[in-house]
Amino acid sequence: MLPRRQTGEWGLRIGVCIKQVPDTDAHPRIADSGRHVDDRDVNWVISSCDLCALEEALLLIEAAEQAGGGRPELVAFSLGPARVEEALRKALALGADRAVHLLDDGFQGGDALADGRALAAALRREECDLVIAGAQSDDLGQAATPAVLAQVLGRPYAWLVMAVDLEREHRSVRVLRELEAGMNEVLRLELPAVLAVQAGINKPRFASLRGTLQARRKPLERMDSSSLGLDPESVGKAGAGIETTAIRLPPTGGGGLLIDNASPEAAAAELIAHLEREALL
Amino acid sequence: MSGADTVVWMVQNAGSEAGSREVRVCGPALGPDLRLARLDEERLGPYSPGIYAEALSALIAGERGEERERRTIVLLPHTYQVAEFAPLLAVQLGAAYIPSICGAGREAEGGGLRFRRAILQAKLQAEVRPRARTVVATLQSGAFGSDEPPASPTRVVDVCLPADMERSHERQILGREAAGAGGVDLAGAERIVTAGRGVGGADQVSVAADLASALGAELGASRPVVDNGWLPREHQVGSSGHTVAPSLYVALGVSGSIQHLMGMSGSRVIVAINKDPEAPIFSVAHYGIVGDLHEVAPALTRLLNERAARRRS
Numbered sequence: 220m221l222p223r224r225q226t227g228e229w230g231l232r233i234g235v236c237i238k239q240v241p242d243t244d245a246h247p248r249i250a251d252s253g254r255h256v257d258d259r260d261v262n263w264v265i266s267s268c269d270l271c272a273l274e275e276a277l278l279l280i281e282a283a284e285q286a287g288g289g290r291p292e293l294v295a296f297s298l299g300p301a302r303v304e305e306a307l308r309k310a311l312a313l314g315a316d317r318a319v320h321l322l323d324d325g326f327q328g329g330d331a332l333a334d335g336r337a338l339a340a341a342l343r344r345e346e347c348d349l350v351i352a353g354a355q356s357d358d359l360g361q362a363a364t365p366a367v368l369a370q371v372l373g374r375p376y377a378w379l380v381m382a383v384d385l386e387r388e389h390r391s392v393r394v395l396r397e398l399e400a401g402m403n404e405v406l407r408l409e410l411p412a413v414l415a416v417q418a419g420i421n422k423p424r425f426a427s428l429r430g431t432l433q434a435r436r437k438p439l440e441r442m443d444s445s446s447l448g449l450d451p452e453s454v455g456k457a458g459a460g461i462e463t464t465a466i467r468l469p470p471t472g473g474g475g476l477l478i479d480n481a482s483p484e485a486a487a488a489e490l491i492a493h494l495e496r497e498a499l500l
Numbered sequence: 501m502s503g504a505d506t507v508v509w510m511v512q513n514a515g516s517e518a519g520s521r522e523v524r525v526c527g528p529a530l531g532p533d534l535r536l537a538r539l540d541e542e543r544l545g546p547y548s549p550g551i552y553a554e555a556l557s558a559l560i561a562g563e564r565g566e567e568r569e570r571r572t573i574v575l576l577p578h579t580y581q582v583a584e585f586a587p588l589l590a591v592q593l594g595a596a597y598i599p600s601i602c603g604a605g606r607e608a609e610g611g612g613l614r615f616r617r618a619i620l621q622a623k624l625q626a627e628v629r630p631r632a633r634t635v636v637a638t639l640q641s642g643a644f645g646s647d648e649p650p651a652s653p654t655r656v657v658d659v660c661l662p663a664d665m666e667r668s669h670e671r672q673i674l675g676r677e678a679a680g681a682g683g684v685d686l687a688g689a690e691r692i693v694t695a696g697r698g699v700g701g702a703d704q705v706s707v708a709a710d711l712a713s714a715l716g717a718e719l720g721a722s723r724p725v726v727d728n729g730w731l732p733r734e735h736q737v738g739s740s741g742h743t744v745a746p747s748l749y750v751a752l753g754v755s756g757s758i759q760h761l762m763g764m765s766g767s768r769v770i771v772a773i774n775k776d777p778e779a780p781i782f783s784v785a786h787y788g789i790v791g792d793l794h795e796v797a798p799a800l801t802r803l804l805n806e807r808a809a810r811r812r813s
Contacts, residue, residue, distance in 0.1 A: 246778060247620050256620065332590065332597060359619055359626075360758070361599045366549075366587035375670035376549055378584040393674070399518070399580050399739065405674040412670070419727030460596030465627040469618065475770075475785045483795035487803050490771065493787055497769050499691075499748045500807075 231283070231291035231385075231410075233276045234347030235315065236338055236365070237269040239299055239306040240358040249466050256466065265306050268353025272416050274423040276351050277314045279385055288387070292316050294345055298326055298334050304439065311434035312426035319345065323443035328456030331359075335367025337454045340447040343372060347411070349392065354379050354415040365415035375408045378415045503531025503606065507567065509560055510653060511576040514540040519577020522639050524650030529605050530573050530613070535563075536653035543660055547581060548671050551661070553588035558662040561593060564634065571633050573613070575604075578638035580739070586638050596630035600758065602643035622758050622780040641739070641762045684734045686718055686742040691749075694720035694737055694764070695730070696781075698753020698774060698793055702730040708752050711797050714804040720744070722754045738763035752793045756781030773797060 241247060242262040250257040265273075276293050284290045295310035297303045298321035307318035319341050326337060342350055350372075355362035362378065369376030381403060382395035389407070396404045397417055408414070426434075444451050452458060476493070480486040494500045510527045512520040527534045537559060541547060544555055556574075564572050574589070576582045578600045590597035602625070603616030615628045615637060686692060693715060695708035705725075712719045720742075721735040737744055739762040749767035754760060756772075756779055764770070765784045772785035773793045782788045789796055 241620070243621050243623075247623055249624070256624070330597070331587065335591075357621060360621070361587075361597070362583055363587040363590075363597055363599060366584070367591055370553075370588045370591040375668070376584075376588070377671065378549075379580060397580065398676070399743075402676055402678060404676050407672045407674055409670045419723065460590070460630060460632040461598060462629045462631055463626050464614070464629045466619070467625050467627070469622065469625045469780065469783055475782065476787050477782075478787060478789045480789075483791060483799045484803075486789045486791060486796055487799035490787055490789065490800065491803055491807070494748070494769070494771075499769060500804075 231349065232294065232345065232347050233279065233291055234294050234296055234342050234345060234350045235269070235273050235276045235310070236296045236342075236350065236352040236368070237273060237306055237310055238266045238353070238356045238358075238364075239263050239297065239303045240266045240356055243357045249468075253465055254463055263302055263305065265309060266353055266356045266358070268355060268357075268416065268418050270353075270423040271418055271420050272351040272353045273310055273313060273315070274421045275383055275416050276349075277424070278421060279349075279383060280314075283385055283387075286387070294319060294347065296338055296341055296345075297321065298329075298338055300327075307439055308434050309426060311437040311439070312430040313424060314430065315437070317437060318439040320439060320441045321443070321447075322441045323454075325444050325451050325455045325457075328459060329454055330459040330461050331361050331363035332367055332460050333454045333456075333458035335364045336371055336458065337444070337447065337449060338364070339368050339371035340449055341442055342368065344442075344447065349385075349410055350374075350413040351383075352413070352415050354417045362415070365413055369413035372411070372413065375412045376415075377406055377408060377412075379417045380414045381417055381420050383414060383416070383420075503611070504533075505569070506531035506533065506571045506573060507563070508534050509537050509572065509574045510534060510651075511537045511539065511556065511574060511582075513577075513579070513581065514538050514542075516579065516581075518579050519582075519639060519641055521650050522641065522644040523575045523577055524653075525644045525648045526575055526604050526639055527653075528651045530575075532654075534651055534653045536656045538656065538658050540658060543658060545661070545667065546673055548668075548673075549585035549588055550668065550671070551665070552581075553585045553592060554665060555659050555661050557589050557592040558665075559657060559659055560634075564593075571635075573635045573637065576636070576638045578640055582638055586636055590636040593634050593636065594632065595634035595636045596632040598628055598630065598635060598637040600640045601637050602640045604637065604639075618758055618780075622756060622761070622783075623778070640758065642765050684718060686720055686735070686737060686744050689718040689744065689746050691715050691717035692720045692737070692744055692746045692764075692767075693717045693750045693752065694722060694754055695725050695752055696722040696754030696774075697724040697728075698755070699725070699730070700753075700794075702728070704794070705730050707794060707797050711750065711752070711801045711804075714801045714808070715748070715750070717746075717748070717750070722760055723757065751781050751785070752797055754781050755779045756784070 295315040693712035745766035
């Protein structure tokens with residue numbers, strides 16, 4: 220086991236969970252099996268909300284340092300195959316102090332519940348006071364893993380967080396949470412707590428060259444099912460509540476009309492004619 | 501197989517009509533034993549994810565315990581409140597969790613349950629099979645036919661706090677506030693032109709603003725446009741911003757995330773202009789133009805302005 224770093228007199232440790240996903244700007248291809256996305260030629264990146272989670276943790280740490288009382292420690296967690304190490308190195312380059320890679324063949328085929336159980340075990344082991352993750356991933360978008368962490372760890376939870384402040388005097392966090400219809404809610408959560416942050420909460424920074432060089436020397440620990448004391452039946456495919464049976468292109472069109480005209484002027488004129496017929500102009 | 505072995509719980513939030521019709525349209529496809537569970541702030545106290553999940557799970561687990569040989573499916577509308585607490589409920593019930601589904605049914609052969617949901621930002625759809633006997637599923641808004649009649653439940657239950665449950669102080673509500681300043685009336689607008697990420701930058705939003713002014717429309721924005729600071733948040737269309745249903749909705753360079761589609765798919769006529777023919781926005785558009793919005797939108801603006809000038813003279 221690596222020695223624990225000092226976390227300042229407040230003794231705060233923040234855990235950020237990141238997921239590596241296919242770059243969503245590219246069009247995914249369906250694999251021959253019909254059940255998976257073809258992962259050849261995929262550019263793997265950190266899911267955008269998770270980058271915001273990491274940035275928010277860095278901002279909290281910088282604010283805590285400025286207020287005095289030492290630097291909280293930041294640990295990045297990710298579950299996935301060997302390629303995920305690149306995402307963790309990026310988190311280290313951005314400013315995380317340590318990284319934990321949940322790497323085990325037995326984790327393959329897990330859903331949010333199975334992966335959440337494994338991540339929760341690692342977060343518990345590292346005694347994280349505040350866990351921050353993205354509100355939903357760019358690939359499956361289930362918005363479930365952070366909630367599973369909160370439930371398994373037995374901690375208060377807030378989803379769609381748009382602002383966070385550490386409240387040292389209360390040992391709590393004050394958060395702004397998005398509601399429907401353009402309303403926000405202000406909440407106080409006692410620590411330890413789990414937060415899922417919404418995209419747009421901040422603008423994630425870019426890694427500096429110095430950060431990238433430093434990242435190579437920062438500790439990255441691997442944990443598997445047995446080192447986490449997990450029942451192999453509770454993780455991966457065996458522990459998943461769902462199974463994907465097929466992946467398809469979405470059904471096209473609600474009978475919409477494609478205005479197929481090479482010239483922008485002609486297309487615009489044709490659209491105006493349609494809008495006139497619809498009595499909209 | 502008709503689902504006779506299945507109990508279907510349809511969950512409704514008494515404080516909000518959102519999604520309750522869809523839950524009642526989806527329910528009958530899964531089984532005839534339809535029970536309605538009503539969540540109500542008056543009975544449960546102010547919303548907190550832990551309390552709502554626990555109260556609902558106590559009810560469902562209690563009845564499931566008496567009917568062990570049966571399968572249980574819990575259907576909830578995919579509102580922001582539900583999407584926060586439903587995964588907690590799934591863990592408590594030891595259930596499969598299948599969020600934001602756009603389709604649900606049984607296989608013709610064998611009667612196995614199948615759910616459909618969008619993945620990779622609505623670029624693909626996955627068909628999902630639950631492996632657990634209990635399923636918690638949330639329903640994508642707008643995905644379940646508004647033409648079909650909603651089913652009547654065989655039983656209605658108001659969800660109560662379990663007797664032994666204590667309200668925790670771990671999460672306190674300090675207040676509520678509007679997310680942005682006023683001045684933009686998207687909800688009441690008859691016409692909206694929305695700028696998406698495809699407009700390219702803060703300095704190019706004028707391409708959408710010019711078209712909006714030629715149409716006498718309000719200016720909307722997709723989430724990435726707001727997140728990038730190209731337009732203030734009060735312009736945001738989508739489930740996290742304004743849900744809109746104007747007569748005319750013009751999407752410029754909007755790819756069409758699920759959240760965006762949820763917020764505008766009720767518009768009477770939807771026009772999409774996008775250079776990517778595979779953009780999900782085209783699946784809800786009534787008129788689509790595949791092309792460079794920086795060419796098409798100015799042409800449209802010019803023709804509309806000329807048309808207005810002709811009418812005045």
